[in-house]
Amino acid sequence: MNRKMWHRAIFARTPWLFVLLLSVLSWTSPLNAAPVYAGWFRHSENITGAWTFEEIAGDPNQVLIKSTAAQADKPKRVMVLYPKRSSAYDIAISKILDVFASKTMAIEFRVINFENDDGRGAAVLDLVEQENFDLIFSMGSQSTAWLHQYYRNGATPVVTVCSKDPVALGHIDSYDKGSGTNFAFTSLNMPTEVQVAYIMDFMPGLKNIGILVARNNISAVRTQAKPMQDALEAKGIKVLYLAVQDPKNAKEELGHLIDDALVEMRKGDPSLDHSMFWITGSTSIFREIATINRHAGAAPVLSAVPEVVKAGDDSAVMSIGISFESNGYLAAVYGYDVIMGRAQAGDLKVGIVSPPDIAINFRRARAIGVEVPFSFFESANYVYDYEGNPVRLRGRDLTRNAGS
């Protein structure tokens, strides 16, 4: 193409290019720009009407959330401490805000990502005590571990969210009594023996299982991967412990780990009819579900995180566990009771959601030729059909509702 032709082509499309240019400019203008906290904090669109989300000038790691409802009383103040960004936290905070919106109380939330930095964390605690916050939501196991180390017996009560089993992590002695401190714990874990029972029901002749976990996710290792490994090995099942060393390089590592595991699995199960992969609650792992599926091939991928089963192809076949949403709901109820003075944080026993959720993606199941027992189909709260579309959510038949 010569120069003249380039000019003709450009000017012939000028109106379109102009529109495109305006669109790009308008998208990048300050009026429509994504908030500064968008890199680590997101929420469900469903709650947008009930809350306003404000940036804190000069600090992209903070967001102030206020209720849109008229508030006559002085609002209660809640600090939410994030250690990092995570889709799990997005789900949990959305549920918490949803629950508090239904309470019609005067309340505001300040969410701070302290990025696992002790200095930033200390500043947050200073802020909490100086401004007399009523409650801290400790988001994620890392926040919980940090707060438990540095703020145990602090003045402000703490309720944990999206945190793994506090007993297994040594934060509390037993499930049946309170901490006796300013901490009220909730747990993302379900009993391992229950999880194993469901896995064995799903695949009665299970021979091999590959457990996928991020090595640096201590909570996932200690409360999910290791207990599962022990329980399955006790049943004579060959467990392949597949730990990702560097979360930032998870995609590549997972490819190698799974390929190697399949070789190992095929030694005793050439057709992989009695082999599967199990994804633990490590964000860096389950966000690579597409990679995992691609490498796992005919071996079904199951997960302890219900949210890993989702619409479309990038989904686990089935999950058995406690959803972040359910855990967020329970934490919100705990937090509300503490704020309202109905309960002391130290008196509340470990909040475990029961029963866990089962989610099934029939599109993935059909793609790899896996059968789903009828009892699982009946029990599942979340079902996705052959098109990958949700047909049952929270136990509700969406096709019936659509029809009616």
Add this chain to the structure above:
Amino acid sequence: MAEPKPIRRCLINAATMALVAGTSFLLLVYVGFGEASRSYEQFYVGKLTAQAKVLVNAIEGFLKRDLPLDQYVGFRPRAERLLSSDETVDAISVFDGNDQVIFGSGDVDIGLLHAERIRLEKVSDFRIDIRRDETHLQVILPLENDREVVGRIAIAMSHDLISEQIEARFLPLIPIVAGVSVGFAILIGFFSDWLGHRRWPVMQMIYAGLFLLIAALVVGNLLSLYTKGTQIKTKALADSLGQRMTEVVGFNLDIAQIPGLDKAFSEYRRLNPDIAAAALVVNGKILIHTDSYMVGQPWESVQGHYEYLVDISPKGSLQEVNIAVILPQEIVYWQTVRSVKNFAALFVASAFLASLFLQLAGSVNQRDGPGARRRSPQTTGGKEEQELKLVKPVFYVTMCVEHLSYAFLASYIDGVVDASGLNAGLTSTVFTVYYLCFALTLVPAGHLAQQFSPKPLMIFGLFLTALSFFLLLNGSIGPLILARAIAGVGQAMLFIGVQSYILNVAAPGRKTQGAAIIVYGFQGGMISGMAIGSLLVSYIGPSGVFMVGAMATVLTLIYAVALVPAISCQRSKSPNGLKGSVTTLGRHVLQAVGDRHLLKAIALIGIPAKAVLTGVVVFAIPLLMARQGYRQEDIGQLLMLYAAAVVLANELIARWVDRTGNTRFVLVVGGILSGAGLGLIGLLGSDWFNEVPYGTVVEVLMVLIGIASLGAAHGLINAPIVSHVATLALNERIGVSALTATYRFLERIGHVAGPLVVGQMFMIAGENASVLAWIGLGIAALGILFFWLDRHRTVDKRDHEPTEEGSLEVHDIVGLHLDDQHQVIVMAMQRCRPSKDEDLAQAVLMRHMRLHGQELDPEALTSLGETSVEASADVSTVVANRRHALRFKRFLADVAATSPPGQQLLLITCTRYLRACSSDLALWLERHAGSRLIELPSAEDWLDQFRGWLVLKSLDAHLGGEYPSTTELMDALKDHVSVERGDVTWSGQLVRQTAEAPENPDTDKTVRSDLRAVSR
């Protein structure tokens, strides 16, 4: 013709009958309504239970792996599918071991119905609790792992849904009942005179017809409801299964990718074994079937089966997808028959109650009620009759109430004993306490009744009975024993009180009617009580039945206080009071046990029969049947069958025994039949039934035949053994009445020992029915032994022959005249040997009085005196009783005319109007030189004893039926005093009666005959 009644009188009569008929018809409708409520609710209970079991099955599969209940996944989707498939279900919830809600779906506010507001009951499956409150019915099932109950699942529905369906069928009957009652009342109120003169008892027939009409309407409604009810569970489960499959189909999932669908169908059939098959049918082709052979076949309807098709085709789909379930029609028929059987039992109870109502009304409506036809003009309006009828409900209701608990009392006592951690053998002891206290109270109560008045005795007996029920409500062992002891004392006092009342109130002409109250009360009360109680217990539980019993007794107590008249009792003849009575009884007992013939009868037949009654029928059979899983209503109805068999056999055999006098044969047959019946009952629960085709049906039939045989056997024994005892030579020494009373006392040893013996045998051999078979073998052996030992004994020909001390022999009965003012017997006498006794007639009288249990000193007898004969008054002067007096006069004339000249006659009369007849008597005595007239002004004297004996005899055979005509009375008397074994052999035949009243000849009870009667 009777004069027309005033309109006011007609209206009052009509209103009375409307009330009575309306009440009895409404009672029938209410019984039907109650039965429908209970049974129809049971269908829903069955449905809810089956629905809950689907969830229980899924959850327990999880729990049995030692997993915690709260971690069970899938409750909500399953529960919500169930709620979607059945709009009658309001809520399904799962509770942990502390009754805290773990999962809930639907209206979770219903929660677990609170214990204080509920009526807890156990059904055939003892793991199921059924609770109710004002608005909801809740079925609760336990959730178990392999070791313990870890929680419960509760499924609830609204009561209104059930009651609306029942009311829709029964409320329209109310106006029909009202219309029928008013029509009947108008008929009775305005046409009673005309109806009363028909040849047939038209009024009774109309009443019975209307009663049956209402019953037919009620049964029709019940059948309709039951037919629907039997299909509720199947339909609901089919809908539930359809709902479970709907999503598989609706999500367009490949059935091949979901293993376990066929298991869901198999599980459905396992939970509802009545159904023949269940299938998933796509475009008419079977895709899944409970019979795998049918998969791939086209779906075809099966004849003789109900077919339920649930369309689960996805919207917009071209495929037609159905869940198909087939249910054999015979299942529906059988379940309907079962429910109608329950109603039939209640119908019998209602009929007894209706009869009671009608007779009460007859008492009020003395002249014009339906029973008027049965009363003579002389007796209608009689105070005695009214007083008798007023006491009838007291005894009937008390008997009914006492038997309310008999179907389940054994299981209940056993449960209380077990809950108290005591030895199981105590169960039989608790039973024994009742009979022991009953027996020990009889004598003192009889003494009290004679010393004071029957009414206070009755009232105190009712009070104790009510108290016993209230104590039973406590539910612990101490009050239970006390309650049974008090019940025994109370029932005995009531029994004696009513008996004394009847004996004192009933005019001589109404002794039969009076005694009939006892028979009617006992048999009717027993049958009604068992029917009602056994059905009530599954509805309101044992405590509820006890409360009903307590309330009914309290109401009866109030009734007795208010309406039963206080009567003065004639003083006891036992001058030494209670001590004297006891001493006399003791002496008679010693004499009785010293007589080998009586000892044989008592030990080999009498006591064993009574022991079987209390130890087996009342104690062991209900206990064993409950253990075998029989429903309480079935147990109660089986006991009703026993009672009915007793009555029927008694009715059939008594006449034969009286005619032939062959009591020994009957008693032996009774003993052997009793053993055979027990042998059949002993097969209950046998493993053998599991090995034969239709084993369950055969087992039930065996038990039915066994119970009926046992009842028939006891019917063969109960009355004949008294006749047998009466023929023994011992009566010569202590008298028939005393001998009979002594026998009655001794046979209570069997009452007391029965539960103890059976209880001990259970302790030794275990609680199984084979023990009853061994008992049966023993009973039969005793019967055969009795036959062998008694084979040489013949009826003592000397019975009632004059003893050596008697010097005048009754040769002939030449006249018998009975009406409500005169009771006269005229006997021809002949001197048989010389005697120092100048007053030969008095000697004869004394002997007879002793034979009938009246020990009198000659001085006391002398005081009865000989009436001086005066000619100062003529019978015609007694205007008010002219007709009676005229008949009496004609009777004497006829006797005088037909008696051989010169024959010595003894005329014994109880008439209170002797002086009115004095001129006739004087004439009569003049014509019969050497004849004697003895006046017995008291109804308790010889003639009354004689007649009372006749009444008792007739009672055994006829259940206290009245005698509407002279002829029937004469026939009955002839039956009972004829043939060898009686006091008198009546060999003549009725040749003439006194003049019949022209206006109402059938109601004339005056009897005059010149029957030839030869004393033996």
